[in-house]
Amino acid sequence: MPDTLHTNALSRLTALLGDRLVTSDADRRLHGQNETYYPNTPPDAVAYPETTAEVSEIVKICADTGTPVTPYGAASSLEGQHLAVQGGISLDFARMNRLLSVSPEDLLCTAQPGLTRKRLNEDLRDTGLFFSVDPGADASLGGMAATRASGTTAVRYGTIRENILALEAVMADGTIVRTGSEARKSATGYDLTHLLIGSEGTLGIITELTLRLHGLPEATAAATCRFPSIEDAVNCVILTIQSGLPMARIELLDHMMVRGFNRYAQADLPEEPHLFLEFHGSAAGVAEQSAAFREIAADFGASGWKEAVKAEDRNALWAMRHSAHYASAALGEGRHIWPTDTCVPISKLAEAVTWAQTRAVEYGLTATIVGHVGDGNFHVGLSVDPEDAAEMARAHDYTHALGEMALKLRGTVSGEHGIGIGKQDFMVREHGSAVAVMRAIKQALDPAGILNPGKLLPPA
Amino acid sequence: MPDTLHTNALSRLTALLGDRLVTSDADRRLHGQNETYYPNTPPDAVAYPETTAEVSEIVKICADTGTPVTPYGAASSLEGQHLAVQGGISLDFARMNRLLSVSPEDLLCTAQPGLTRKRLNEDLRDTGLFFSVDPGADASLGGMAATRASGTTAVRYGTIRENILALEAVMADGTIVRTGSEARKSATGYDLTHLLIGSEGTLGIITELTLRLHGLPEATAAATCRFPSIEDAVNCVILTIQSGLPMARIELLDHMMVRGFNRYAQADLPEEPHLFLEFHGSAAGVAEQSAAFREIAADFGASGWKEAVKAEDRNALWAMRHSAHYASAALGEGRHIWPTDTCVPISKLAEAVTWAQTRAVEYGLTATIVGHVGDGNFHVGLSVDPEDAAEMARAHDYTHALGEMALKLRGTVSGEHGIGIGKQDFMVREHGSAVAVMRAIKQALDPAGILNPGKLLPPA
Numbered sequence: 001m002p003d004t005l006h007t008n009a010l011s012r013l014t015a016l017l018g019d020r021l022v023t024s025d026a027d028r029r030l031h032g033q034n035e036t037y038y039p040n041t042p043p044d045a046v047a048y049p050e051t052t053a054e055v056s057e058i059v060k061i062c063a064d065t066g067t068p069v070t071p072y073g074a075a076s077s078l079e080g081q082h083l084a085v086q087g088g089i090s091l092d093f094a095r096m097n098r099l100l101s102v103s104p105e106d107l108l109c110t111a112q113p114g115l116t117r118k119r120l121n122e123d124l125r126d127t128g129l130f131f132s133v134d135p136g137a138d139a140s141l142g143g144m145a146a147t148r149a150s151g152t153t154a155v156r157y158g159t160i161r162e163n164i165l166a167l168e169a170v171m172a173d174g175t176i177v178r179t180g181s182e183a184r185k186s187a188t189g190y191d192l193t194h195l196l197i198g199s200e201g202t203l204g205i206i207t208e209l210t211l212r213l214h215g216l217p218e219a220t221a222a223a224t225c226r227f228p229s230i231e232d233a234v235n236c237v238i239l240t241i242q243s244g245l246p247m248a249r250i251e252l253l254d255h256m257m258v259r260g261f262n263r264y265a266q267a268d269l270p271e272e273p274h275l276f277l278e279f280h281g282s283a284a285g286v287a288e289q290s291a292a293f294r295e296i297a298a299d300f301g302a303s304g305w306k307e308a309v310k311a312e313d314r315n316a317l318w319a320m321r322h323s324a325h326y327a328s329a330a331l332g333e334g335r336h337i338w339p340t341d342t343c344v345p346i347s348k349l350a351e352a353v354t355w356a357q358t359r360a361v362e363y364g365l366t367a368t369i370v371g372h373v374g375d376g377n378f379h380v381g382l383s384v385d386p387e388d389a390a391e392m393a394r395a396h397d398y399t400h401a402l403g404e405m406a407l408k409l410r411g412t413v414s415g416e417h418g419i420g421i422g423k424q425d426f427m428v429r430e431h432g433s434a435v436a437v438m439r440a441i442k443q444a445l446d447p448a449g450i451l452n453p454g455k456l457l458p459p460a
Numbered sequence: 461m462p463d464t465l466h467t468n469a470l471s472r473l474t475a476l477l478g479d480r481l482v483t484s485d486a487d488r489r490l491h492g493q494n495e496t497y498y499p500n501t502p503p504d505a506v507a508y509p510e511t512t513a514e515v516s517e518i519v520k521i522c523a524d525t526g527t528p529v530t531p532y533g534a535a536s537s538l539e540g541q542h543l544a545v546q547g548g549i550s551l552d553f554a555r556m557n558r559l560l561s562v563s564p565e566d567l568l569c570t571a572q573p574g575l576t577r578k579r580l581n582e583d584l585r586d587t588g589l590f591f592s593v594d595p596g597a598d599a600s601l602g603g604m605a606a607t608r609a610s611g612t613t614a615v616r617y618g619t620i621r622e623n624i625l626a627l628e629a630v631m632a633d634g635t636i637v638r639t640g641s642e643a644r645k646s647a648t649g650y651d652l653t654h655l656l657i658g659s660e661g662t663l664g665i666i667t668e669l670t671l672r673l674h675g676l677p678e679a680t681a682a683a684t685c686r687f688p689s690i691e692d693a694v695n696c697v698i699l700t701i702q703s704g705l706p707m708a709r710i711e712l713l714d715h716m717m718v719r720g721f722n723r724y725a726q727a728d729l730p731e732e733p734h735l736f737l738e739f740h741g742s743a744a745g746v747a748e749q750s751a752a753f754r755e756i757a758a759d760f761g762a763s764g765w766k767e768a769v770k771a772e773d774r775n776a777l778w779a780m781r782h783s784a785h786y787a788s789a790a791l792g793e794g795r796h797i798w799p800t801d802t803c804v805p806i807s808k809l810a811e812a813v814t815w816a817q818t819r820a821v822e823y824g825l826t827a828t829i830v831g832h833v834g835d836g837n838f839h840v841g842l843s844v845d846p847e848d849a850a851e852m853a854r855a856h857d858y859t860h861a862l863g864e865m866a867l868k869l870r871g872t873v874s875g876e877h878g879i880g881i882g883k884q885d886f887m888v889r890e891h892g893s894a895v896a897v898m899r900a901i902k903q904a905l906d907p908a909g910i911l912n913p914g915k916l917l918p919p920a
Contacts, residue, residue: 103805103807106807107806148647149647159645161651161654162622177892178894181870181872182805182871184837185608185619186608187607187875187876187877187878188883189887189890190659190916194651242564288742288744288745345643345644376644377643406643412641412645412647415644415647416645419649426648427649430648430649431639431648431649433635434638434639434652435649436635438650438652440904440905441901442650444903445897
């Protein structure tokens with residue numbers, strides 16, 4: 001039995017959950033894994049609740065005994081948000097993964113937090129509707145809400161912030177609350193829905209989500225093209241967004257990212273900067289958008305236009321795009337990826353991307369660049385060996401300078417990955433005196449600090 | 461000198477502001493007015509700050525002396541949010557009404573809270589951009605943010621919630637904070653921007669706003685048509701929204717509202733249910749949308765299709781629509797309007813509107829119905845005489861039943877007007893245990909309760 005988990009808490013949790021409270025080394029280590037360079041951080045025990053009432057009981061026991069509780073979905077978060085860094089309970093939503101209801105007539109559905117976005121879209125297949133938020137990984141909906149996820153389609157359909165109507169959550173004392181309603185909008189009271197979204201499980205544990213759905217577009221076309229330079233590609237994106245073209249997806253890949261795809265996914269693409277695109281609308285609308293985009297792209301020297309209209313071709317394209325994390329890793333055998341998540345105002349994008357690419361070379365780092373550039377968001381993926389202290393120090397210095405650059409350009413150090421354990425150093429730099437307001441809210445809602453401690457807010 | 465304002469506070473505020481701290485009866489009474497049936501509620505004094513630093517100093521003096529401070533914009537709020545119901549200072553942003561900067565290349569601008577939305581759009585005229593949120597009244601931007609305003613175009617462009625990127629605010633201890641950034645999205649820390657939006661000045665005082673702008677559509681067409689029954693009109697709306705048509709505006713008027721427009725604005729419309737519409741897009745897109753809508757409308761017996769394509773004709777149409785409050789009042793000379801603000805899931809709209817219309821007649825009330833029905837939001841405007849106690853009691857009972865009906869249909873008692881002093885009875889009914897969370901946040905951020913006391917949260 002782990003040291004840090006009180007005997008009292010363990011016996012009460014076991015009485016509540018039976019064999020759904022697991023303390024085996026294997027399961028603890030599994031829950032200590034992550035996709036990036038953080039070391040394995042096992043919790044003391046893993047709880048598998050089946051109902052909101054059970055989550056509430058678990059949190060009450062944790063509150064009584066001062067036991068940390070860290071929500072766990074698909075473990076695809078990139079800043080260690082799901083890691084129980086102060087021990088305690090990993091609250092795994094694997095058994096709360098059901099689609100509870102679909103209201104096609106209201107373009108919404110209600111789901112449990114452990115359901116993943118791909119499963120949700122499979123379940124919706126016969127409704128003519130889809131859930132738009134697509135962070136790449138097959139993330140859990142609860143995790144996506146908690147980390148304020150977005151991804152490739154946010155440029156058209158918004159981030160998860162714009163696609164959640166209501167939440168159910170368990171607060172630090174075990175109280176179950178409901179926020180929002182099924183109406184499209186409301187002006188009644190403080191916006192607790194948006195306060196919980198992005199709070200990384202530190203203010204409340206999301207136990208149910210009411211999500212906005214969108215009608216499948218009448219027509220969809222994907223396309224790729226390449227540019228003579230990364231500046232040309234980015235300037236094409238800037239003009240496209242400024243001109244108001246309703247892009248469904250507009251993704252940048254630098255030549256290193258293309259090389260990664262060639263190695264990892266046998267893509268056989270010319271190793272030049274590319275844009276991957278998607279258009280949604282009526283058949284005429286898609287044709288109009290595509291033509292308008294190509295006119296802009298031509299001014300920036302675009303070539304190699306290839307369309308993917310059939311569903312399987314489009315799916316293959318986006319599956320490749322979504323493998324960027326692993327494709328970046330493929331550039332160096334056995335190496336890990338240190339992901340970054342800069343987001344700047346669209347007019348600053350060329351400056352930011354050029355800076356990022358040039359400086360990575362200067363720092364002697366192997367890096368890919370890929371991004372949801374329609375939102376001004378791009379990821380530098382640094383290939384690192386956690387055992388190589390000198391390289392890790394260079395990566396640290398680079399990411400620090402990258403964050404400072406984003407803030408100088410009036411942007412943010414994280415467009416979608418969040419703070420977790422990896423970006424706390426930036427909180428005061430980005431938010432200044434507002435961090436004290438955040439601390440006051442955390443203190444008011446979780447005075448004992450049992451909800452996902454060690455995340456989001458820097459140590460006082 | 462008013463009783464409730466400490467001599468100490470008054471002398472310190474006068475030292476700070478000179479003749480910009482006003483205690484004349486005339487100015488106090490002016491700041492006690494409102495658009496609806498609430499009695500005049502003058503503050504003890506009116507402060508006219510010119511800078512954020514001055515707002516901070518004012519709040520510090522109020523904090524020191526326990527003086528309530530109530531932000532004041534254009535006084536167009538409909539639930540008395542701007543009324544100093546516990547006395548103290550009315551903080552009038554008339555002198556903080558500048559457009560500070562416009563970044564056409566980033567589709568955003570930064571403005572002071574006293575700037576009104578119409579002035580903003582006049583200032584933006586040469587940029588090809590516009591600020592989309594249109595609550596009808598020429599509201600101040602600070603007031604719109606504080607009350608989570610929306611209006612006719614929210615169905616396409618979102619409410620103010622989706623159109624604010626960043627805020628500056630003065631907290632209850634005078635601290636100046638900045639929330640958000642100029643990036644389109646961010647996942648760094650608690651969403652204080654959305655916490656302040658809709659908080660009605662009870663958590664912080666907004667002193668600067670960074671707003672999203674939209675490109676003026678290449679083509680715009682407005683249109684009106686009428687329906688045999690209100691059910692037909694509403695069912696047409698429901699199918700239009702469910703089919704995903706990107707309506708820029710879709711407004712319902714019942715026959716009583718049309719009668720009001722005929723009297724107030726000499727509209728000369730047949731006194732039948734109408735929809736007022738607007739389409740935005742490319743020329744081809746607008747034609748396509750308009751044709752698709754007319755096909756749906758024909759199935760519900762629409763007739764009398766009239767288009768308004770020229771800007772002056774469209775402006776005249778929407779100016780009339782925006783006079784709904786006064787047109788409702790025109791149905792009974794010298795009477796006041798008791799506005800309501802139901803918002804329900806779109807599939808429940810026909811049930812809700814029919815209920816509202818039928819019951820108003822049963823309660824013996826004169827009522828108009830008008831609404832942003834694409835969002836499921838509609839306003840019953842009750843014509844009342846505040847001196848007629850029996851009628852006021854019927855109006856109270858009706859609005860109470862209307863709110864209960866909205867909640868039963870999984871909607872909200874207020875889509876856009878807010879809680880203010882008028883809807884606090886509904887807070888626990890709508891939000892249940894979440895009200896305790898809201899109270900904890902209020903207590904944490906404004907422990908002395910000086911920020912707009914008596915609003916939003918019901919008495920403990």
